[in-house]
Amino acid sequence: MPRLNGHIVSGADVQTIHVPPLPALLAEVAEIAGRATALEIALKGGGQQIYVPHPERIEGSALERLIGRDGAMALSRIRPAEMVNLPVATRALIHHLRFERGLSSNEVAKRLRCSIDTVKRASRAFRDLRRQPSLFPS
Known part of the structure; x- marks a missing residue:
């Protein structure tokens, strides 16, 4: 997907993904x-x-x-x-595997040996979907 200033841009939607801090x-x-x-x-x-x-x-x-x-x-x-x-850094790893490497929630849960609910909950917390007017109106 195209990116603009750290945002994933799709049509009129701009999806901001919050990157969790590292330990x-x-x-x-x-x-x-x-x-x-x-x-x-x-x-x-x-x-x-x-x-x-x-x-x-x-x-x-x-x-x-x-x-x-x-x-x-x-x-x-x-x-x-x-x-x-060595820190576990679960939230940072979920973000990395889901949004940077593009793995599915199931693949992330399997790789990190955590529940699918943990992955989905963390993924939801990272997203902030907003409707914004298009940068280039037609």
């Missing part, structure tokens, strides 16, 4: 490695506690095996030699 640790990762890397960390390792080695010791570490090299390097830059609890 603090993931927000720090997003600043240095991008939102996609932060969300991959939550998707692959959310809910777990893990040791973050120094950047020079990332290769072959449990952290790298769990979340991949990009995420491991980003975490090691901000929290070297610490035990961290």
Whole structure:
């Protein structure tokens, strides 16, 4: 669908999708490695506690095996030699999978191991559908 200033534009309807904030640790990762890397960390390792080695010791570490090299390097830059609890970030992941990757509610629920009601409730909360006059009247 076409986008205009962060809105999905369809005829005279402009649908605003509110992007939920990331938990603090993931927000720090997003600043240095991008939102996609932060969300991959939550998707692959959310809910777990893990040791973050120094950047020079990332290769072959449990952290790298769990979340991949990009995420491991980003975490090691901000929290070297610490035990961290990786955030689950359910709302941010629902938004990412539904509206950025285009997965169905059922696919999101299966991937995140949550109920379909949780996905639908969160999806409704992100949407703000408004009727606006057309930007280019005929």
